[in-house]
Amino acid sequence: MDNTFINGISRRDFFKNIGVLGSGSLLLSVFPWLQSCSDDEKKAIVKGEKLKMAIIGTGSRGQYHMQNLLKMPHVEVVALCDNFEPHLKQAAKVYPQAKTYTDYRRVLEQNDIRAVLIATPLNMHEPVTIDALQEGKHVFCEKSMALTPEGCLAMYKAYKNSGKVLYIGQQRLFDPKYIRAMEIINKGIIGEISGIRAYWFRNNDWRRPVPSPEWERKINWRLYKEFSGGLMTELATHQLQVGNWAMRMIPESVTGYGDIVYWKDGREVYDNVSLIYRYANGVKMTYESIISNKFFGLEEEILCTKGTMEPEKGKYYFEEVQPAPGIMQLINQIEHGIFDHISFAGPSWVPETASKNAGYFIIENASTHTGESSVGFADDGSEQLLASFCEAAVTGRPAECLVEEAYYSSVLGLLGLQAMDEQRILAFPNEYKIPYLNFA
Amino acid sequence: MYTNYYPSSGLFHGSIPKVMGTQLDALFWGGNPAEMDELWQSIVAEVIKLEKILNRFDAASELRQINTNAMLYPVGMNDELWNILMDCKRYYELTEGYFDITLGHWENVEFDETNRTVFFVEKTFFDLGGYAKGYALEKIRLLLKQQAVSRALVNFGNSTTLALGTHPHGNYWPVGIDNPYNNRRMDNIYLCDASLSVSGNTPIRTAHIVRPATKEYVTTRKMAVVVSVYPIEAEALTTALMAAEISEAEKWLNRFDIVEYKMYDCKAAEIQ
Numbered sequence: 001m002d003n004t005f006i007n008g009i010s011r012r013d014f015f016k017n018i019g020v021l022g023s024g025s026l027l028l029s030v031f032p033w034l035q036s037c038s039d040d041e042k043k044a045i046v047k048g049e050k051l052k053m054a055i056i057g058t059g060s061r062g063q064y065h066m067q068n069l070l071k072m073p074h075v076e077v078v079a080l081c082d083n084f085e086p087h088l089k090q091a092a093k094v095y096p097q098a099k100t101y102t103d104y105r106r107v108l109e110q111n112d113i114r115a116v117l118i119a120t121p122l123n124m125h126e127p128v129t130i131d132a133l134q135e136g137k138h139v140f141c142e143k144s145m146a147l148t149p150e151g152c153l154a155m156y157k158a159y160k161n162s163g164k165v166l167y168i169g170q171q172r173l174f175d176p177k178y179i180r181a182m183e184i185i186n187k188g189i190i191g192e193i194s195g196i197r198a199y200w201f202r203n204n205d206w207r208r209p210v211p212s213p214e215w216e217r218k219i220n221w222r223l224y225k226e227f228s229g230g231l232m233t234e235l236a237t238h239q240l241q242v243g244n245w246a247m248r249m250i251p252e253s254v255t256g257y258g259d260i261v262y263w264k265d266g267r268e269v270y271d272n273v274s275l276i277y278r279y280a281n282g283v284k285m286t287y288e289s290i291i292s293n294k295f296f297g298l299e300e301e302i303l304c305t306k307g308t309m310e311p312e313k314g315k316y317y318f319e320e321v322q323p324a325p326g327i328m329q330l331i332n333q334i335e336h337g338i339f340d341h342i343s344f345a346g347p348s349w350v351p352e353t354a355s356k357n358a359g360y361f362i363i364e365n366a367s368t369h370t371g372e373s374s375v376g377f378a379d380d381g382s383e384q385l386l387a388s389f390c391e392a393a394v395t396g397r398p399a400e401c402l403v404e405e406a407y408y409s410s411v412l413g414l415l416g417l418q419a420m421d422e423q424r425i426l427a428f429p430n431e432y433k434i435p436y437l438n439f440a
Numbered sequence: 441m442y443t444n445y446y447p448s449s450g451l452f453h454g455s456i457p458k459v460m461g462t463q464l465d466a467l468f469w470g471g472n473p474a475e476m477d478e479l480w481q482s483i484v485a486e487v488i489k490l491e492k493i494l495n496r497f498d499a500a501s502e503l504r505q506i507n508t509n510a511m512l513y514p515v516g517m518n519d520e521l522w523n524i525l526m527d528c529k530r531y532y533e534l535t536e537g538y539f540d541i542t543l544g545h546w547e548n549v550e551f552d553e554t555n556r557t558v559f560f561v562e563k564t565f566f567d568l569g570g571y572a573k574g575y576a577l578e579k580i581r582l583l584l585k586q587q588a589v590s591r592a593l594v595n596f597g598n599s600t601t602l603a604l605g606t607h608p609h610g611n612y613w614p615v616g617i618d619n620p621y622n623n624r625r626m627d628n629i630y631l632c633d634a635s636l637s638v639s640g641n642t643p644i645r646t647a648h649i650v651r652p653a654t655k656e657y658v659t660t661r662k663m664a665v666v667v668s669v670y671p672i673e674a675e676a677l678t679t680a681l682m683a684a685e686i687s688e689a690e691k692w693l694n695r696f697d698i699v700e701y702k703m704y705d706c707k708a709a710e711i712q
Contacts, residue, residue: 187448326598335446344598
């Protein structure tokens with residue numbers, strides 16, 4: 001049986017790492033976007049014609065994805081597009097055979113190109129994605145979706161009307177430790193969710209070096225409102241999605257404050273935000289991002305009645321009880337139909353060891369990071385996300401629920417921004433509700 | 441306390457964080473969630489009741505009353521504790537002194553079977569550390585049987601495990617045993633309607649079992665394993681096996697109806 005992702009990542013290893021080998025169907029009913037194509041389809045993909053792809057936006061994130069695409073032999077990057085020449089030249093060194101463009105519309109005219117990867121500044125996500133879908137291309141677009149809720153909705157509608165594949169770069173949806181964390185929550189192992197505290201702290205000016213002043217807005221686009229929503233669109237969307245994923249609900253209202261507290265260097269976006277998202281059952285998700293102190297790093301602390309989940313750190317904790325070593329592993333195996341030896345017998349446990357709440361690892365050897373990089377991290381799900389997109393682009397089958405997850409996290413980030421700008425409590429507007437979860 | 445019910449597999453998991461100096465985890469199947477929760481509550485009540493009787497470190501425990509006062513006067517006790525002490529006396533005799541709750545001072549103990557009292561002729565104390573968890577598991581085994589639970593795994597501090605029936609996806613409960621000195625797997629034990637007890641030294645607890653004949657602590661890097669239908673037997677005999685040389689133990693092991701026993705040399709990581 002062929003058990004590989006087409007980029008060579010073993011699907012068996014992927015699920016084994018999550019600890020759910022042998023029960024794919026159970027997992028896939030909860031996380032439908034992980035559904036892969038059939039074995040026959042995989043063989044056909046590997047043997048078939050290469051997927052011709054264009055990269056639109058060849059900055060740091062675009063180049064990060066290109067490195068992952070190099071590992072996928074069935075993908076051929078045939079076009080590179082950027083209107084900033086230094087980035088285009090850097091990308092051309094990675095894919096010297098690819099044609100280079102400065103206008104994305106010329107790329108979309110190429111009939112042999114079946115898929116595009118969009119890693120432009122945020123303000124361009126909406127027009128490029130919609131144009132690409134309308135040209136019949138499959139699209140992978142970086143998060144957030146768009147600069148405005150209207151733009152997100154327009155992208156969503158274009159996707160639904162096109163029948164094409166759209167992926168948004170919410171890589172946590174493919175991160176093994178997140179998948180397992182959500183399963184732990186879903187099964188009630190740490191009880192019911194009482195609250196979520198999400199935050200992302202850094203201590204830097206979030207600036208890139210600028211060769212000359214006229215390039216300031218082009219390179220540091222994240223700092224200017226015409227291109228970006230700042231912390232809410234570049235960082236918060238990842239974490240708001242985690243909150244919704246755990247809750248299986250979309251918040252109904254948001255309020256908060258945003259200010260430029262420390263980096264008063266001409267930027268237009270907040271460097272200090274604090275918000276409260278409220279779900280219909282009264283649970284709140286707080287969100288904080290400050291970029292003049294990094295001590296706490298980043299986390300989505302999911303506070304439950306029997307325990308606490310810290311997925312960024314790859315750990316979870318029980319409130320008062322630490323089930324004996326091996327017992328949680330045994331339960332996980334039983335739940336997934338696995339019969340295996342687990343070590344738990346041995347000389348008596350020393351009480352001092354038992355009383356420490358060091359927590360459990362969500363999965364073994366989980367990859368974690370500090371959140372300081374603005375580009376990307378190893379083993380954070382990005383590679384699996386991209387591999388899944390390439391598979392879907394060949395089969396032409398959209399991934400279930402993936403766009404909906406991304407849509408709501410993007411819109412919630414933007415509504416948070418609006419709530420801070422207007423300093424009011426903002427209810428989720430009906431016109432931006434798409435059929436999903438509690439808004440179905 | 442911690443509990444969780446897994447609807448997909450019908451599994452109930454209950455955990456007591458600190459009892460008898462360690463932790464108890466119980467996994468069992470049978471009945472609806474409310475019935476299983478009720479059974480779990482009765483298990484919790486039983487184990488907590490036993491701790492109040494048997495914990496020598498608890499100033500209010502009955503055992504502590506004996507340890508404190510038996511040198512001053514013959515101390516009486518409830519029937520359950522009396523029966524436990526009589527059972528320990530039986531194990532002391534059958535193991536030729538290697539199972540010894542006085543840690544080498546048995547000659548100081550005088551039992552009055554008519555009045556059901558105990559008196560220490562010299563300074564002595566009872567330590568049920570090598571017995572109490574097995575006894576608690578036996579009580580749990582009976583509670584599970586009363587409720588017609590036929591599949592369960594109850595782990596008491598890792599050192600004593602009760603297994604009823606089989607793993608839901610296999611023909612037995614597979615249990616791995618690791619060498620505490622290098623955390624490498626030493627052996628696999630297969631349990632079905634049986635109890636497993638493990639006793640040994642660890643890098644943190646380098647010596648805690650006394651060899652009665654010399655009254656010295658056993659410091660050898662070894663581990664004893666006993667599988668028996670009865671958790672008390674498994675626990676009592678691992679303690680005795682740790683205190684004895686294997687050649688000595690072989691003289692009395694056949695007096696017990698055990699499923700199997702094993703000794704491990706943790707230094708060499710080989711089965712003797």
